[in-house]
Amino acid sequence: MKLISFNVNGIRAIGQKTFYDDVKIMNPDILCLQETKASVEQVMEIAKPLTEYHVYANEAERKGYSGTAILTKIMPISVVFDMGVAEHDNEGRVICAEYENFYLVNVYVPNSGSELARLAYRQTWDADFLMYLKKLESKKPVLVCGDFNVAHKDIDLKNAKPNYNKSAGYMQQEIDGMNNYHNEELYDTFRHFYPEVIKYSWWSYRAGARQKNVGWRIDYFLSSKSFLPNIKDAFILNEIMGSDHCPVGIELN
Numbered sequence: 001m002k003l004i005s006f007n008v009n010g011i012r013a014i015g016q017k018t019f020y021d022d023v024k025i026m027n028p029d030i031l032c033l034q035e036t037k038a039s040v041e042q043v044m045e046i047a048k049p050l051t052e053y054h055v056y057a058n059e060a061e062r063k064g065y066s067g068t069a070i071l072t073k074i075m076p077i078s079v080v081f082d083m084g085v086a087e088h089d090n091e092g093r094v095i096c097a098e099y100e101n102f103y104l105v106n107v108y109v110p111n112s113g114s115e116l117a118r119l120a121y122r123q124t125w126d127a128d129f130l131m132y133l134k135k136l137e138s139k140k141p142v143l144v145c146g147d148f149n150v151a152h153k154d155i156d157l158k159n160a161k162p163n164y165n166k167s168a169g170y171m172q173q174e175i176d177g178m179n180n181y182h183n184e185e186l187y188d189t190f191r192h193f194y195p196e197v198i199k200y201s202w203w204s205y206r207a208g209a210r211q212k213n214v215g216w217r218i219d220y221f222l223s224s225k226s227f228l229p230n231i232k233d234a235f236i237l238n239e240i241m242g243s244d245h246c247p248v249g250i251e252l253n
Helices: 019-026 040-047 119-137 172-183 189-193 206-212 225-230
Strands: 002-007 030-034 054-058 068-072 078-081 094-098 103-108 142-147 186-188 219-224 231-236 248-252
Touching: 002 103, 002 142, 002 219, 030 103, 030 142, 040 054, 040 068, 054 078, 054 094, 068 094, 068 103, 094 119, 103 119, 119 142, 119 172, 119 186, 172 186, 186 189, 186 225, 189 219, 189 231, 219 225, 219 231, 219 248, 225 231
Parallel strands: 002 030, 103 142
Antiparallel strands: 002 248, 030 068, 054 068, 078 094, 094 103, 142 219, 186 219, 231 248
16 A cells, blocks of 8 residues: 655646646555645546545635645545644645554644744644544544655755755744654654665755755655554655655555
């Protein structure tokens, strides 16, 4: 069983590129999308050619902003949108699909912003989201995937030193948020398998960053500790284009 997460940076834009071919090549059983920047109806329309998949989408109140979707070949037991926290539930950032052996949470974590205007809000989000995940985990194991908008350690971005505590995505407060997932036994699956491998999942559109591989790893699959033995591998698909992110994924036994 293959699960893939992909920040598409606009599903309507990527739908005009190689998206359908890429989905066929990747052939995920479950595909989680972030930053769809579209209404539920627009996501449904673009997903129509992908006839094998059941489609669930969440949208932001603000048009053309944020948004998430889950495309799944396996019908979930249930699907719930948002965290149930009013402060966080107007940007379409969370979808939870329940399966027989786990919950799958698709998330697009808020960016702290170029001026760090949302850094304080981001800390509140991280704390509330972790609490939400632990509540789910009290019932069955959790897999959580998506764009977490943070590089966890120096190995996870090309230029760690000049960005540390200066740039959104590598502020200590954001790193602490990531540490807290780990402390609560929600583990980074890619690092579980590949502790030393340098691979990125996002590149700026500026200065040919992708061609030069000046990137950041900010897209993750986290797993409950109890579920780790069910994961066969984790991967990052650098060769899939169409967005400023690339897909990341896991394979289950």
